[in-house]
Amino acid sequence: QVQLVESGGGLVQAGGSLRLSCAASGTIYIMNVMGWYRQAPGKERELVAIITSGGSTNYADSVKGRFTISRDNAKNTVYVQMNSLKPEDTGVYYCYANPTFGPEYWGQGTQVTVSS
Numbered sequence: 001q002v003q004l005v006e007s008g009g010g011l012v013q014a015g016g017s018l019r020l021s022c023a024a025s026g027t028i029y030i031m032n033v034m035g036w037y038r039q040a041p042g043k044e045r046e047l048v049a050i051i052t053s054g055g056s057t058n059y060a061d062s063v064k065g066r067f068t069i070s071r072d073n074a075k076n077t078v079y080v081q082m083n084s085l086k087p088e089d090t091g092v093y094y095c096y097a098n099p100t101f102g103p104e105y106w107g108q109g110t111q112v113t114v115s116s
Contacts, residue, residue: 001026002105004095009110016114017083022095022107024076031097031105034071034078038112040091048093049080062088085114 008020024031035050035058049059049069057069063082071078078095095107 002097002102004097004105004107006093006095006107006110009093009112011113011115012085013115014085014087016085017081018085018112019082020080020093020095020110020112022078022097024097024105027076027099027102029099029101030073031076031078032100033096033098034076035069035096036078036080036093037096038089038091038093039109040088043091045094050096051078082112085112087114087116090114 003025004022006022012018030053032053033050036048037045038048039045047060051057051069051071053073066084068081090113092109093112094109098104
């Protein structure tokens with residue numbers, strides 16, 4: 001019943017920006033932790049950024065100062081504004097949501113490609 005709906009991926013040139021959105025639907029519970037992970041081909045999935053319902057954030061060192069994560073608790077939606085994109089940011093970005101009760105959830109993934 002719970003679904004994470006991602007949007008905003010695409011192809012941009014280095015230095016450009018993208019904004020990803022992910023909405024959790026089908027639940028009455030606020031997702032305590034929401035955020036984004038990414039995976040490049042042949043690489044392990046890695047944390048991009050997460051945010052709690054209280055607004056506490058954690059960023060990967062590689063994106064600090066360039067990415068900003070935010071959320072709308074009323075909509076169970078998380079966003080990440082990605083600025084100054086680099087080719088090494090290329091990968092499949094997966095939305096993550098973890099409620100206080102029940103299992104954690106993952107989105108299907110959205111492709112982000114940054115060209116040189």
